[in-house]
Amino acid sequence: MKIHVLIHSALSAGALSSVLPPIGYERRLLHEVFGKRGVNASSPSCLTDAAPITNAPKSNVWAPISAADNVAVWNLLHDPESGLNLTHPDKAVLTDNYVWWVDVLPVNKSDAIPYLDGEAAMPPKYARAIIFEGGKAVPDSQEYMIGPLPVGPKTSIEKLDYIYNGGSGGSVPFNARYFDGPRNKASDPLLTSVMSNISDITAALFQGGVYFGSSDNRTNLVTSWGVPMSFDGTKAFRNVMFKFPGPANYLTPLDFFILLDVTGTDASHYTMKGFVTGEKYYPTVDALRAAFVAGELAMEYDQTLDASWALLDHKPELGVRDLEDRLAPSTLEIGGKRYRVDSQNQYIEYMGWSFYLSFSRTLGIMFYDIKFKGERILYELSMQEAMAQYGGNQPKAAGTVYHDTYYQLGTEMSSLVEGFDCPWGSTFWNLSHHTNNQTTTITNSLCIFETDMNFPVSRHRYGASNTYGFSKLGTVKGSALTIRAIATVGNYDYMFDYVFHLDASLEIAVRASGYLQSSFYYPNQGKWGPRIQQATQGSLHDHIITFKADFDVAGPKNALQVSELKAVKQSQPWFPELGEFEQLELDTYNMQTEQQFNWASNNQAMYTVINPNSTNKWGTPRGYRIVPGKSDIHLSTLNSPFSKRNSEFAKSHLAVSRQHDHEVFANSVQNLNLPSKPQQDFSKFFDGEAVDGEDLVLWFNLGMHHFTRSEDVPVTLYTEAHTSISFAPQNFFDRAQDGDLLNRRWFEVNDDEEESLEVETYGVGLGTCVVGLEGRGEGVGKVLVE
Ligand SMILES: *[C@@H]1O[C@H](CO)[C@@H](O)[C@H](O)[C@H]1NC(C)=O
Ligand SMILES: *[C@@H]1O[C@H](CO)[C@@H](O)[C@H](O)[C@H]1NC(C)=O
Ligand SMILES: *[C@@H]1O[C@H](CO)[C@@H](O)[C@H](O)[C@H]1NC(C)=O
Ligand SMILES: *[C@@H]1O[C@H](CO)[C@@H](O)[C@H](O)[C@H]1NC(C)=O
Ligand SMILES: *[C@@H]1O[C@H](CO)[C@@H](O)[C@H](O)[C@H]1NC(C)=O
Ligand SMILES: *[C@@H]1O[C@H](CO)[C@@H](O)[C@H](O)[C@H]1NC(C)=O
Ligand SMILES: *[C@@H]1O[C@H](CO)[C@@H](O)[C@H](O)[C@H]1NC(C)=O
Ligand SMILES: *[C@@H]1O[C@H](CO)[C@@H](O)[C@H](O)[C@H]1NC(C)=O
Numbered sequence: 001m002k003i004h005v006l007i008h009s010a011l012s013a014g015a016l017s018s019v020l021p022p023i024g025y026e027r028r029l030l031h032e033v034f035g036k037r038g039v040n041a042s043s044p045s046c047l048t049d050a051a052p053i054t055n056a057p058k059s060n061v062w063a064p065i066s067a068a069d070n071v072a073v074w075n076l077l078h079d080p081e082s083g084l085n086l087t088h089p090d091k092a093v094l095t096d097n098y099v100w101w102v103d104v105l106p107v108n109k110s111d112a113i114p115y116l117d118g119e120a121a122m123p124p125k126y127a128r129a130i131i132f133e134g135g136k137a138v139p140d141s142q143e144y145m146i147g148p149l150p151v152g153p154k155t156s157i158e159k160l161d162y163i164y165n166g167g168s169g170g171s172v173p174f175n176a177r178y179f180d181g182p183r184n185k186a187s188d189p190l191l192t193s194v195m196s197n198i199s200d201i202t203a204a205l206f207q208g209g210v211y212f213g214s215s216d217n218r219t220n221l222v223t224s225w226g227v228p229m230s231f232d233g234t235k236a237f238r239n240v241m242f243k244f245p246g247p248a249n250y251l252t253p254l255d256f257f258i259l260l261d262v263t264g265t266d267a268s269h270y271t272m273k274g275f276v277t278g279e280k281y282y283p284t285v286d287a288l289r290a291a292f293v294a295g296e297l298a299m300e301y302d303q304t305l306d307a308s309w310a311l312l313d314h315k316p317e318l319g320v321r322d323l324e325d326r327l328a329p330s331t332l333e334i335g336g337k338r339y340r341v342d343s344q345n346q347y348i349e350y351m352g353w354s355f356y357l358s359f360s361r362t363l364g365i366m367f368y369d370i371k372f373k374g375e376r377i378l379y380e381l382s383m384q385e386a387m388a389q390y391g392g393n394q395p396k397a398a399g400t401v402y403h404d405t406y407y408q409l410g411t412e413m414s415s416l417v418e419g420f421d422c423p424w425g426s427t428f429w430n431l432s433h434h435t436n437n438q439t440t441t442i443t444n445s446l447c448i449f450e451t452d453m454n455f456p457v458s459r460h461r462y463g464a465s466n467t468y469g470f471s472k473l474g475t476v477k478g479s480a481l482t483i484r485a486i487a488t489v490g491n492y493d494y495m496f497d498y499v500f501h502l503d504a505s506l507e508i509a510v511r512a513s514g515y516l517q518s519s520f521y522y523p524n525q526g527k528w529g530p531r532i533q534q535a536t537q538g539s540l541h542d543h544i545i546t547f548k549a550d551f552d553v554a555g556p557k558n559a560l561q562v563s564e565l566k567a568v569k570q571s572q573p574w575f576p577e578l579g580e581f582e583q584l585e586l587d588t589y590n591m592q593t594e595q596q597f598n599w600a601s602n603n604q605a606m607y608t609v610i611n612p613n614s615t616n617k618w619g620t621p622r623g624y625r626i627v628p629g630k631s632d633i634h635l636s637t638l639n640s641p642f643s644k645r646n647s648e649f650a651k652s653h654l655a656v657s658r659q660h661d662h663e664v665f666a667n668s669v670q671n672l673n674l675p676s677k678p679q680q681d682f683s684k685f686f687d688g689e690a691v692d693g694e695d696l697v698l699w700f701n702l703g704m705h706h707f708t709r710s711e712d713v714p715v716t717l718y719t720e721a722h723t724s725i726s727f728a729p730q731n732f733f734d735r736a737q738d739g740d741l742l743n744r745r746w747f748e749v750n751d752d753e754e755e756s757l758e759v760e761t762y763g764v765g766l767g768t769c770v771v772g773l774e775g776r777g778e779g780v781g782k783v784l785v786e
């Protein structure tokens with residue numbers, strides 16, 4: 001369907017004369033304009049025009065590796081000369097060596113800065129590859145760095161150990177490594193054997209539900225299993241839960257669990273540890289069968305088999321809302337796009353801001369060299385981990401911790417729907433990742449858009465007059481540029497927003513939608529969440545999303561200034577009658593050493609990254625403040641065996657550490673199965689180094705305590721599952737930065753008898769544009785493999 005709306009301003013820009021009433025005059029104009037519908041092919045489009053082009057000052061040194069580099073790295077790794085003895089992953093079994101994945105290795109900051117700020121050549125690119133080495137005497141997973149790229153005579157393959165602090169570098173024990181297809185396949189025969197032997201029991205308990213193996217055509221249940229699957233890599237377990245299949249299987253779990261020991265590469269040693277159902281543990285088939293025969297296993301509730309209630313299509317049974325069949329309001333870029341892009345270099349400029357993007361298969365989108373009016377504020381801003389931890393009285397919920405980087409969060413960033421996921425007229429970019437020697441491009445998986453904030457950046461009414469109620473009035477239009485991607489990692493759709501504001505503040509927001517990971521409903525388990533469907537309980541959990549912000553405020557050498565608000569007792573001689581009385585005071589100091597810390601109670605402390613040696617015109621150190629936003633929480637469980645030492649990044653609101661090239665990531669992508677012997681222990685970053693006057697990195701957490709509710713059905717709602725933080729200039733400039741914006745109105749009432757009104761529009765009027773969607777908004781992106 002084509003939609004055309006002509007928006008035409010009767011007034012030429014800047015010509016608003018003195019007689020127009022100020023309030024509502026633009027609204028009336030808009031009304032007239034929208035009233036006239038028609039096509040005007042010579043008007044610019046207010047939606048579909050491409051963003052103006054710019055050229056990044058330098059080639060993007062953080063860019064992901066290209067498809068060609070990936071093929072060359074893949075071929076090099078598989079060259080018998082490399083000595084890695086690799087098998088193709090499609091044919092691999094547990095005792096083979098094979099590649100899990102290849103991605104870019106972030107360039108060292110110490111190499112990037114001389115290139116960015118000086119004349120140094122662009123530092124060479126390196127790839128990182130994780131190789132499962134089941135063929136070794138002591139099987140493990142080993143990470144490698146491969147470079148310099150492109151592959152040539154100087155390219156080498158070395159163990160990538162320096163980015164990990166757990167003591168074993170890039171090596172992860174076999175039992176803790178990612179539970180991939182071959183491991184699943186190796187443990188499935190045992191699962192099949194057990195479930196086949198009790199198919200009469202499961203069929204009786206679960207409406208005919210049986211499991212004879214994932215590829216047997218009698219099987220009508222699907223499996224899911226908890227993580228972590230190991231504590232320290234010496235043993236591996238697989239706690240399997242069963243569900244009815246279908247798109248909503250996360251909401252239709254069954255009350256049946258099988259616990260398997262899947263330690264080692266020899267599947268003939270795998271054993272069954274028991275069953276759990278009805279909150280009871282049965283160590284053997286015989287024990288389970290005895291309970292079944294004794295009638296102790298009856299299910300009080302049947303799980304729903306028709307799960308159409310759980311789909312996100314229209315539900316007419318909910319009724320009709322007046323006027324809801326009309327298209328909802330949408331943002332129009334009436335004056336044309338106001339940001340420039342260099343899509344080749346993944347570089348963006350907007351209203352004084354400039355920055356580069358990168359992308360990794362594990363972390364998703366990352367930001368580098370964020371500048372405002374030419375000055376670097378942040379060297380790097382990147383999500384580090386999206387974790388969740390659950391509670392419940394059964395093996396799955398009680399023991400579930402997710403690290404979504406383990407599940408390749410970046411590769412789960414999928415196509416966005418124009419007009420719904422992102423406004424019509426957004427700029428869409430593609431994100432690519434590599435699988436084996438192929439590169440998958442998911443089109444339209446990142447969007448860039450400027451929107452009306454629907455509130456002014458600033459405004460003030462001064463004085464009064466009989467006609468207008470003011471003698472002077474100024475108001476500045478609010479808008480902001482958002483970079484957005486949505487990662488659907490299994491059940492959840494995490495929406496990441498990076499919002500660049502006109503006043504030089506930067507906001508980061510994460511929202512969660514998608515299916516709850518739910519549990520079978522047990523009437524006595526209210527303390528782990530409410531009943532949300534016939535046989536389903538919404539399982540209580542925490543989401544913690546960890547970010548890294550490498551600030552460089554007026555240079556790399558910074559300090560974290562704490563300004564504590566204190567109510568102090570003091571006296572003032574001109575109030576002798578008050579004696580000692582309480583009033584407000586600031587206690588300001590710099591944090592001396594690296595540490596993890598929490599927001600102050602009642603938010604009575606301000607945290608500002610300052611450059612102590614760089615002052616503004618008023619002599620105050622220039623800084624950027626870390627402004628708390630919505631739901632800035634940390635993990636509730638600090639001593640759970642399932643997140644003991646591999647999730648330290650989630651256990652404080654904030655942290656400050658000294659920048660080091662070897663402290664690249666807060667977590668490692670295979671830390672999930674190592675809670676008691678982590679590959680990466682974030683808490684070790686805080687080893688007492690001084691941070692006052694050093695290049696520092698601020699780590700912060702966003703998240704949600706997910707108090708589940710029936711409104712999480714069919715999916716969690718973005719309005720409420722929302723967390724945010726902002727960075728705002730704090731004495732960084734000499735004054736507010738909105739003074740140079742022309743998108744403002746200034747009114748003055750003349751002091752004459754008629755009280756005539758002067759209106760200043762600074763040349764920015766409504767303009768003319770055509771809303772021509774030309775089939776956009778009807779489709780989504782595609783997945784392309786090359
Ligand atoms: C169409 O738009 C152009 C450019 O904005 C304008 O000059 C012209 O008058 C418009 N024509 C009609 C029929 O509205
Ligand atoms: C190479 O790996 C295979 C298993 O994939 C193994 O059988 C063989 O012994 C290995 N060769 C060497 C030289 O290690
Ligand atoms: C299943 O039953 C068969 C035949 O009775 C038996 O050989 C096998 O060990 C059983 N499997 C398990 C896992 O109990
Ligand atoms: C299931 O597979 C068997 C052979 O493996 C076949 O004989 C049978 O017809 C299949 N049943 C269905 C319902 O497809
Ligand atoms: C995304 O991929 C599609 C299909 O290959 C291509 O047409 C489009 O130009 C790409 N977009 C960008 C911004 O590169
Ligand atoms: C990728 O590997 C397959 C063999 O596994 C080969 O057939 C194909 O040509 C390779 N593709 C590239 C781009 O090298
Ligand atoms: C980055 O710096 C570390 C030292 O912290 C060094 O070991 C490593 O080789 C460097 N990486 C690259 C790609 O040069
Ligand atoms: C600030 O200046 C002093 C004196 O020149 C110097 O010793 C100190 O290292 C500087 N600190 C920073 C953070 O640049």
Ligand SMILES: [Cu+2]
Binds near residue numbers: 706
């Ligand atoms: Cu949740």
